[in-house]
Amino acid sequence: MIRKENIYKFFSSPIFAILVIFLLINIFFIVKAPDSFFQLKNYVNILRQSATIILVASAATILMMTGNIDLSTGSVVAFSAVIYALCVKSGLSLIVGGAIAIICGIIVGIINGVLVTKFNFPPFIATLGTMYVCRGIALILAKGTTVRDDMPLQIFYLAEKSFLSIPIYIWIVIITLVVFIFIEKKTLLGKYSLAIGGNKNAAIFSGINTGIIILAIYIVVGIAASFAGIMTASRLGAGDPRGAYGFEFDVILAILLGGTKLSGGKGSVFGTFIGAVIVTILGNGLSMLNILIFWQNILKGVMFIFIIVLYEKVLKNIGNKSLISLKS
Amino acid sequence: MGEINSDVIISIDELHKQYEGVHALKGVTFNIKSNSIHCIIGENGSGKSTLIKILSGALDRTRGDIKFEGKLFNPRNIRDARNQGVVALYQELNIVDDLTVEENFTLGREKNTLGIIRKNSDLNKFEDIMKSLSESISLKTDVRDLSTAQKQIIEITKAISEDCKILIMDEPTASLSEEETSYIFQVVKKLKEKGITIIYISHKLREVFEIGDYVTVLRDGQMIQTKNVNEIKKECKGVIVDAYNELVRMMLGKFVVETYIPSETDFTQKIIEAKNIKNKRLKDVSFDLFKGEILGFYGLIGSGKTEVARVLYGIDSYDGEVSVKGRKVTYKNIRGALKTGIAMIPEERRADGIFGELALKSNIPMMKINSILKNGFLNRLKENILADKYIKKLGIAARNRDQKVAFLSGGNQQKVVISKCLNCESDILLMDEPTRGVDVGAKREIHEIVRDFVKQGKGAIVFSSELPEILHLCDRMVIMHEGKAISIIKNSRQLDADKITKIIASGGVVNYDS
Numbered sequence: 130m131i132r133k134e135n136i137y138k139f140f141s142s143p144i145f146a147i148l149v150i151f152l153l154i155n156i157f158f159i160v161k162a163p164d165s166f167f168q169l170k171n172y173v174n175i176l177r178q179s180a181t182i183i184l185v186a187s188a189a190t191i192l193m194m195t196g197n198i199d200l201s202t203g204s205v206v207a208f209s210a211v212i213y214a215l216c217v218k219s220g221l222s223l224i225v226g227g228a229i230a231i232i233c234g235i236i237v238g239i240i241n242g243v244l245v246t247k248f249n250f251p252p253f254i255a256t257l258g259t260m261y262v263c264r265g266i267a268l269i270l271a272k273g274t275t276v277r278d279d280m281p282l283q284i285f286y287l288a289e290k291s292f293l294s295i296p297i298y299i300w301i302v303i304i305t306l307v308v309f310i311f312i313e314k315k316t317l318l319g320k321y322s323l324a325i326g327g328n329k330n331a332a333i334f335s336g337i338n339t340g341i342i343i344l345a346i347y348i349v350v351g352i353a354a355s356f357a358g359i360m361t362a363s364r365l366g367a368g369d370p371r372g373a374y375g376f377e378f379d380v381i382l383a384i385l386l387g388g389t390k391l392s393g394g395k396g397s398v399f400g401t402f403i404g405a406v407i408v409t410i411l412g413n414g415l416s417m418l419n420i421l422i423f424w425q426n427i428l429k430g431v432m433f434i435f436i437i438v439l440y441e442k443v444l445k446n447i448g449n450k451s452l453i454s455l456k457s
Numbered sequence: 458m459g460e461i462n463s464d465v466i467i468s469i470d471e472l473h474k475q476y477e478g479v480h481a482l483k484g485v486t487f488n489i490k491s492n493s494i495h496c497i498i499g500e501n502g503s504g505k506s507t508l509i510k511i512l513s514g515a516l517d518r519t520r521g522d523i524k525f526e527g528k529l530f531n532p533r534n535i536r537d538a539r540n541q542g543v544v545a546l547y548q549e550l551n552i553v554d555d556l557t558v559e560e561n562f563t564l565g566r567e568k569n570t571l572g573i574i575r576k577n578s579d580l581n582k583f584e585d586i587m588k589s590l591s592e593s594i595s596l597k598t599d600v601r602d603l604s605t606a607q608k609q610i611i612e613i614t615k616a617i618s619e620d621c622k623i624l625i626m627d628e629p630t631a632s633l634s635e636e637e638t639s640y641i642f643q644v645v646k647k648l649k650e651k652g653i654t655i656i657y658i659s660h661k662l663r664e665v666f667e668i669g670d671y672v673t674v675l676r677d678g679q680m681i682q683t684k685n686v687n688e689i690k691k692e693c694k695g696v697i698v699d700a701y702n703e704l705v706r707m708m709l710g711k712f713v714v715e716t717y718i719p720s721e722t723d724f725t726q727k728i729i730e731a732k733n734i735k736n737k738r739l740k741d742v743s744f745d746l747f748k749g750e751i752l753g754f755y756g757l758i759g760s761g762k763t764e765v766a767r768v769l770y771g772i773d774s775y776d777g778e779v780s781v782k783g784r785k786v787t788y789k790n791i792r793g794a795l796k797t798g799i800a801m802i803p804e805e806r807r808a809d810g811i812f813g814e815l816a817l818k819s820n821i822p823m824m825k826i827n828s829i830l831k832n833g834f835l836n837r838l839k840e841n842i843l844a845d846k847y848i849k850k851l852g853i854a855a856r857n858r859d860q861k862v863a864f865l866s867g868g869n870q871q872k873v874v875i876s877k878c879l880n881c882e883s884d885i886l887l888m889d890e891p892t893r894g895v896d897v898g899a900k901r902e903i904h905e906i907v908r909d910f911v912k913q914g915k916g917a918i919v920f921s922s923e924l925p926e927i928l929h930l931c932d933r934m935v936i937m938h939e940g941k942a943i944s945i946i947k948n949s950r951q952l953d954a955d956k957i958t959k960i961i962a963s964g965g966v967v968n969y970d971s
Contacts, residue, residue, distance in 0.1 A: 314835070315834045316834060317826055317830075317835070320819070323815060324812055324815065327815050328809075328812050330805075330809040331808075331809050331810055331811060331812055332823070334791065334801065334810065336791050336794075336824055337823070394812075394814045394815075395814060
């Protein structure tokens with residue numbers, strides 16, 4: 130009885146739906162571009178391309194589970210990339226430069242978190258504000274141009290070196306998934322995030338310190354975004370204050386594709402991972418088919434709306450049907 | 458039966474409803490007489506929700522006939538049933554708080570010229586109907602300023618303005634104070650005068666005797682009995698308590714009477730001592746809670762009883778002194794209260810108590826997450842064991858521990874909230890309206906849980922606007938009125954509702970005896 134129910138639950142869950150969609154997209158590209166797409170090299174490439182989204186979106190999934198949102202991630206990526214590049218340029222070691230960039234990410238996280246929890250700003254407004262501020266600071270620090278001169282060669286190591294013959298970027302993806310799935314399933318942060326997103330009042334009445342939890346998660350997202358900034362700077366060998374435009378929306382897209390609810394109370398880091406890969410694969414595969422970037426955007430949008438409708442209308446109905454019959 | 462028109466308006470014949478695996482209605486047959494107030498009672502799961510959903514067109518039946526005014530009644534959907542004159546009012550109100558009364562009436566049928574709203578001529582009709590039901594509402598008021606009862610009047614007005622012949626009311630008084638309840642009753646009686654037939658669903662059996670003409674008792678999907686309320690009264694020679702117990706017997710299939718059972722209170726040990734508590738809503742409240750005692754706070758909505766609970770639970774600030782176990786406390790938030798050993802079951806179960814979208818097993822440890830940690834991380838095995846323990850201990854009726862709490866019945870949801878509080882092993886339990894919207898059987902079980910709790914040398918404070926609950930459960934009761942504790946009365950089996958009402962009416966002669 131229980132087992133049958135669980136199977137039913139799995140088949141009507143967003144995770145199952147997105148896995149099917151993931152598979153269909155793959156089959157489509159394998160058929161359309163058999164020589165270039167279905168190659169181990171290409172898949173590794175896709176994972177590398179999506180590494181920064183996976184990192185930030187995994188952290189932001191936990192945040193969205195509480196019913197919060199962070200729009201400043203793209204700006205923080207650019208901001209910390211510029212800081213990192215400037216530090217390295219001035220002769221600081223990569224480690225010190227990285228640490229400074231991450232401290233900047235932590236500070237933005239604290240500002241976001243304090244605005245939301247102490248001053249009761251709606252998350253959308255608070256992080257929209259820091260989004261503009263961070264972008265502005267990045268442009269001022271970089272004097273409006275990309276910080277690229279006098280870079281040591283080692284700056285490319287993170288993006289190009291391998292460890293145990295697996296690229297470091299892939300290691301980052303693996304570690305990200307392990308850490309955030311662990312946070313989601315096994316720690317108080319994950320448990321309380323679901324509780325806060327599910328029913329904030331009940332969480333407060335249960336004695337859960339909702340402010341500290343939300344603040345902590347904003348800081349985690351800040352750290353993830355600044356590390357993504359370091360990764361971006363390592364790939365380009367430069368700090369681009371205009372980089373990562375729209376990155377925050379790719380992050381949100383990946384999270385929503387993964388079945389996390391915008392209002393919180395429900396979410397999955399694994400789903401976000403698949404969501405992030407789908408976003409990247411669409412770009413990768415469509416480029417191989419020589420489809421213009423403008424069309425790629427349209428397809429991305431249509432795909433997104435289609436999948437959300439699938440979750441909200443179709444799957445919900447299937448789920449409700451099974452529940453109603455057992456309710457009365 | 459002489460005083461009412463005895464024509465049958467609805468006849469239900471061998472009505473069956475089968476969901477996958479569940480036989481919710483097993484051949485229900487009874488008649489509803491025209492222009493009567495017909496009550497339907499039964500425990501959760503007895504099939505009454507299914508029955509009214511079928512009547513209102515929200516659900517299809519599996520088999521059986523319903524005749525409405527002699528013709529077969531097969532509504533395709535809610536809209537269709539409404540057009541034929543059968544309207545259901547559900548517990549969740551269907552009105553927009555941000556609009557005025559007038560705007561709510563015309564919502565969805567605004568008359569317009571090129572999108573610009575014109576004055577609606579139907580409005581006069583609305584106003585007439587509304588005024589005939591209740592004088593106190595004005596068309597221009599914002600709905601958010603109205604009480605729940607007044608909002609219901611607006612819903613009722615909307616319903617009967619559309620030529621409604623049968624009005625189905627699903628627990629209209631579940632979240633109302635006594636005052637508001639009597640206000641709704643007046644309206645229901647006026648509806649009857651207008652010739653409308655009312656099908657009235659309630660958990661509060663008292664209400665059956667107050668307004669019902671007929672009562673149908675459902676149990677396990679079967680119709681147990683349909684009776685004229687006056688006949689029941691006659692059979693019991695006018696003794697309401699006996700009539701009440703008769704209904705309970707029909708509902709549960711067994712005879713259970715609840716009476717006050719004194720707790721073994723240790724009057725030498727105070728666990729709470731509150732002196733001269735004052736804040737915006739409270740004017741001087743003092744009381745003690747002893748070890749092993751159930752203390753009751755009784756008062757109408759607005760009397761300040763919920764405010765006392767909020768002060769003790771660290772939500773509201775106050776002047777005055779509260780000592781717990783002889784030590785003055787200074788906590789200013791809920792976490793502080795929990796650390797001091799005070800847990801609370803909030804009044805609004807859905808809004809403040811449960812995590813509806815989460816599984817039962819995830820809800821239970823929420824107030825003391827340590828109970829499912831192993832080496833600092835969540836442990837699934839411990840979580841399961843904990844859930845099973847409380848499912849068994851409190852008799853929570855759920856399919857399994859993974860079921861979402863939102864899909865449990867009111868009584869079982871409340872048991873989940875209580876489990877949450879019991880699990881945090883506090884010494885003092887504050888319970889605000891612990892059995893609101895809970896059926897009779899579960900009510901008794903919850904009262905038993907409270908008695909068990911204080912037996913362990915702990916203390917409980919029950920805040921309730923239901924006098925019978927306070928009289929059955931509490932050892933002493935604090936009567937609240939306009940923010941003041943006007944009297945503290947020791948309970949005994951001789952005490953009844955009349956005496957308490959007299960004390961309130963007299964403004965409360967303080968006779969503190971313990």
